[in-house]
Amino acid sequence: MTKNRKTVCVQGLGFVGFAMSLAVASAKKNNKPLYDVVGIDLENEIGKKRIKDINSGKMPFKTLDDNLSNTFEEVHKEGNLIASSSTDLFSKADVIIVDINFDVNLIGEFPEVDFAPLKNAINAIGTNMKPNTLVIIETTVPPGTTSEILYPYLLSLLKKRFPVLRKVNLAHSYERVMPGKNYFKSITDFWRVYAGIDSESAKKCKNFLETIINTDKFPMRELNSTTASETAKVLENSYRASNIAFINEWGLFAESVGINLFEVLEAIRIRPTHSNIRQPGLGVGGYCLTKDPLMGIVSCNQIFKINPTDFEVSKKSVLINSQMPKNTLDLIQKNVSSTKDKSVLILGLTYREDVQDTRYSPSLKLIEYLRKNFKKISAHDPMLRKIDHNEFLFEKDLPDPNDFDVIVLAVSHSQYKEINFASWLERFKGLFIDSNNVLSLNQISNLKKLNLKLRIIGRGDI
Ligand SMILES: NC(=O)c1ccc[n+]([C@@H]2O[C@H](COP(=O)([O-])OP(=O)(O)OC[C@H]3O[C@@H](n4cnc5c(N)ncnc54)[C@H](O)[C@@H]3O)[C@@H](O)[C@H]2O)c1
Numbered sequence: 001m002t003k004n005r006k007t008v009c010v011q012g013l014g015f016v017g018f019a020m021s022l023a024v025a026s027a028k029k030n031n032k033p034l035y036d037v038v039g040i041d042l043e044n045e046i047g048k049k050r051i052k053d054i055n056s057g058k059m060p061f062k063t064l065d066d067n068l069s070n071t072f073e074e075v076h077k078e079g080n081l082i083a084s085s086s087t088d089l090f091s092k093a094d095v096i097i098v099d100i101n102f103d104v105n106l107i108g109e110f111p112e113v114d115f116a117p118l119k120n121a122i123n124a125i126g127t128n129m130k131p132n133t134l135v136i137i138e139t140t141v142p143p144g145t146t147s148e149i150l151y152p153y154l155l156s157l158l159k160k161r162f163p164v165l166r167k168v169n170l171a172h173s174y175e176r177v178m179p180g181k182n183y184f185k186s187i188t189d190f191w192r193v194y195a196g197i198d199s200e201s202a203k204k205c206k207n208f209l210e211t212i213i214n215t216d217k218f219p220m221r222e223l224n225s226t227t228a229s230e231t232a233k234v235l236e237n238s239y240r241a242s243n244i245a246f247i248n249e250w251g252l253f254a255e256s257v258g259i260n261l262f263e264v265l266e267a268i269r270i271r272p273t274h275s276n277i278r279q280p281g282l283g284v285g286g287y288c289l290t291k292d293p294l295m296g297i298v299s300c301n302q303i304f305k306i307n308p309t310d311f312e313v314s315k316k317s318v319l320i321n322s323q324m325p326k327n328t329l330d331l332i333q334k335n336v337s338s339t340k341d342k343s344v345l346i347l348g349l350t351y352r353e354d355v356q357d358t359r360y361s362p363s364l365k366l367i368e369y370l371r372k373n374f375k376k377i378s379a380h381d382p383m384l385r386k387i388d389h390n391e392f393l394f395e396k397d398l399p400d401p402n403d404f405d406v407i408v409l410a411v412s413h414s415q416y417k418e419i420n421f422a423s424w425l426e427r428f429k430g431l432f433i434d435s436n437n438v439l440s441l442n443q444i445s446n447l448k449k450l451n452l453k454l455r456i457i458g459r460g461d462i
Contacts, residue, residue, distance in 0.1 A: 005036045005080070009093040011121060013041040013050045013083060015287075015357060016138065016175050017099030018060055022071045023187045024097075025081040027212050033080045034211055038092065040124075043085040054083040062356045062383055064414060065183035090128035095208055096135045098125070099175070104291040104298065111294035111315075113142065113302065115149060122150055126157030134169040134204045136194075137226075140233050140288065142295040144303035146172045146226035151197050170197040171205035172226040174233035179355040181414070188213055192220040195229035237292035238314045244278045244289075245317035248324055251280030255331075255460040262437060262458055280458035282410050282435035283324035283362025285351030290360045293318050325366040328435045331455050332370070332406055335431050343376040345404040346392070348411025348436075349384060356383050363410045367392050378404070382415040398424075405430040412438040422446035431455065 010021045017039065025037040039054060041047035053060040057076040059069055075081045090096060100121050104111050118141070125135060135154065137146050154168050173194035178186040192213055196202025202222055209220060223229045247265075254261035261280060268274050284290060293314035300306050336342060351361040358364060367377055368391065377392040378399060387394050401407055401424060409416065409432070421443050425432060432447065434456045439447070444462070447454050456462050 005034065006094040007038060007092045008035045008095045008097065009038045009040055009090050010097045010099055011040050011090075011125065012098065012100035012139070013039045013047070013054065013060065014099065014101060015061065015179050016177050017041075017097075018050070018054070019068060019177055019179075019183060019187055020097060020099055020138065020175070021054075021081055021083075022068065022075055022184065023212050025075040025078070026071050029211075033078055035080065037075075037081045038089050039081065039083040040087065040089060041083065041085060047085060051083040051085060054081070061179075062385070063179070063183055064181050064354045064383075067182075068184040071184055087124040088128050090125050090133075091130065093129060093133050096125055096129060096133055098122075098135065098137045098139050100139055101287070102139050102141055104294050106294075109315075110301075111291075111297050113298050115145075115302075118145075119149070119153060122154055123157065126154045127161075129158070131158055131162050131165050132169065134171065134201065134208060136205055136208070137170070137172045138175050140174060140237075140292055140295070141230055142299040142303055143227045143230040143234065144299050145230060146170065147197060148303050167198065169201040169204050170226075171195065171201045172229040173205060173209060174229065179357060180352070181354055189218055191218045193223060193229050193232050194220060195223040195226045197226055234292045234295040237288050238296070238317070240278070241284065241289045241293045241321055242313050242317040243276070244281075244284055245320040247278045247280055248320055248327070251458040252327060254280075254458055258460040260459045260461045279437060280327075281324070281362075281437065282328055282408075282457065283365060284321035285360040285362045285365075286357060287359045290318065290322065322365070325362045325369065328366055328408060328410075328433060328457060329369045331433060331457065332408070332431065333373075335453055335455060336406060339373040339375075341375050342405040343378070343403065344370055344374050344406040344408065345395075345399065345401070346377065346379040347381075347407065347409045347416060348413055349379050349381040349387060350411055350413075353412045354383065354414055358384070358387065364389075366408070366410070374406075381411070382413055401425050401428045404428075407432050409434045409438050410436060412436050422450060425450060425452055428452050433457070 008024045010017050021037050021039045024035050027034045041050050050060045059072055102118055104113050151170050158165050158168055173192055176190055194205050196205055251261050265277055265279055268277055296311045296314055346363050349361055349363045350358050370377055371391050378395050379392050380395040380398055416438055429451050431453045454462055
């Protein structure tokens with residue numbers, strides 16, 4: 001750490017905050033780092049482990065993105081990123097980026113959020129920061145949170161220490177980070193949306209992000225208010241979630257009438273207006289699509305206290321998507337008799353391919369359903385070192401397929417795509433299900449020649 005560099009604090013060292021810390025720490029001018037970065041997490045078990053890993057130069061998550069691990073190595077060598085749980089370090093910051101988690105709970109059918117953890121995080125910032133520091137909220141929050149809750153709260157905290165202060169610099173800019181093979185570039189080489197609580201905050205936010213993001217190629221877009229920027233984030237995820245929920249019903253239709261929905265979708269995608277139509281799969285997991293579509297309702301109920309819509313489509317999408325693993329369960333039950341003495345192997349536990357994140361994983365949901373009816377459930381995932389679960393046995397290495405009656409290929413990890421399934425399953429006589437369009441046409445045609453029962457979600461022609 002050097003005295004003449006600006007200091008940036010990143011609050012929350014999770015999947016987003018850690019990668020963002022690296023993006024900031026690796027930003028350079030004339031080949032020299034622009035910032036000293038301090039990552040701050042909680043003093044709990046997860047937080048302490050992330051802090052320890054980062055400070056000792058060990059990646060806190062397994063990643064297939066060499067760009068991210070190489071950048072971490074360089075930054076660690078340079079020494080301009082440290083991690084800590086000391087909130088008084090916020091006093092050193094010129095810029096503070098908030099990347100903590102923000103949960104939405106479903107109370108029965110209705111989403112509700114507790115703003116207390118977010119306010120606690122802002123409290124740690126507001127009781128320590130300098131008055132002219134820029135605070136950027138990157139955490140996904142219900143529209144209205146920054147202007148209606150966080151701004152007045154932060155200002156009130158600062159006014160206790162600086163009574164004449166009239167305003168604070170606060171902005172919202174959301175992440176579109178995609179943990180996976182392009183993890184790092186999904187921050188530095190991707191379009192950004194931002195907005196300030198006032199024009200000065202917006203300008204400071206723009207100037208800062210321009211030093212981190214490759215804005216020549218990926219220009220940023222300023223929106224008129226932080227509520228608009230928060231809305232953009234939750235709307236883009238709601239759009240994707242509803243697109244998936246919508247395709248789910250056509251997948252079920254295709255399976256029943258004997259057609260291949262993937263072939264249908266390919267024919268449709270040729271239309272530029274329909275190019276991003278989704279496809280059937282095991283289900284929707286992860287921390288974003290499972291909660292973000294519910295944030296509109298929360299905004300109406302808990303922030304603005306209005307009722308212009310019930311957000312039926314967004315709400316229903318979350319519900320439909322959460323029940324998608326049931327389609328694979330139904331397919332298994334249709335094809336296997338007397339399940340009580342049968343064993344199942346699930347290949348893939350993370351919520352999507354090539355990540356280490358199992359939050360709201362559809363595979364775990366499937367296991368929850370299966371364990372009620374099957375004798376034994378085992379699972380394997382090349383991205384995970386271990387997972388403590390009492391509902392199934394975690395297999396470190398790919399086990400012998402012949403020990404199982406049912407095998408579900410649940411996640412399209414790169415490693416799984418490289419497996420020659422026809423050779424691995426040569427003597428397998430049970431049910432093999434591809435729930436996530438992992439198999440190539442060639443693999444499918446080779447598997448069809450074997451003595452096993454092959455089923456594919458979204459394909460009624462097999
Ligand atoms: N994971 C993604 O792919 C992704 C993509 C875009 C946006 N987001 C959004 O980014 C935000 C962060 O997501 P994530 O996946 O990194 O979550 P995460 O759970 O992996 O990380 C959050 C981190 O914040 C820490 N934290 C919580 N409260 C804190 C506090 N008061 N002070 C310091 N640290 C605190 C937690 O200990 C944790 O390490 C969420 O709002 C999420 O919706 C996530």
